[in-house]
Amino acid sequence: MTDIQLYLASGSPRRRELLAQLGVRFAVIRADIDETPLPDETVEAYVLRLAREKALAGWRAAGEPALPVLGADTTVAHDGRILGKPADAADAAAMLRDLSGSTHAVLTAVAVCAGGEVEVTLSASSVRFMPLGEAQIAAYVASGEPLDKAGAYGIQGWGGLFVSDLSGSFTGVMGLPVHETALLLARYGLGHLAEA
């Protein structure tokens, strides 16, 4: 009855929360990979590669199980530059200054590894930030919210107040695009979209 159907290779609490919406019973495993971009790698190639590597590393770490393993990666890109998670508070403030008053892209790739074969899907969103003052940036960084998040903000929290426009997927920006993920899981006969 409580048998799991899938492994989630992720340390992200957001991914856990969003995956719970999809109607699939899962267990969480760790998959640590090197997130350094390759020389001249495009943002799209980077995020797709990382999601694939997380799913594959998770599958291997779990002992190559029969059940599928899901991994994902979220990356913020501005003017062709990749903004990962900030190294510290000063780095977070610099990222927020960079995003202030302009539009950036948020890419989330989701990969499923089954039997060593990986399938991947991509969600791309465009996010516009209002102009931010130094005091606003300092207060937000001091809250701690930016520190474990790509691009140094969380759209689901305080950071959402800075977003004046969004096109794409809100859940994709948060870390797991529920529509694209549901379609991908349905290919494995998993989740609410597979039941219909």
Ligand SMILES: Cc1cn([C@H]2C[C@H](O)[C@@H](COP(=O)(O)OP(=O)(O)OP(=O)(O)O)O2)c(=O)[nH]c1=O
């Ligand atoms: C832009 C944005 C990112 N994020 C989070 C989602 C991801 O957890 C994180 C991006 O880092 P990732 O490297 O994609 O993921 P992670 O290291 O947190 O987890 P995993 O173990 O799966 O590799 O930023 C938000 O929560 N809200 C946002 O608005």
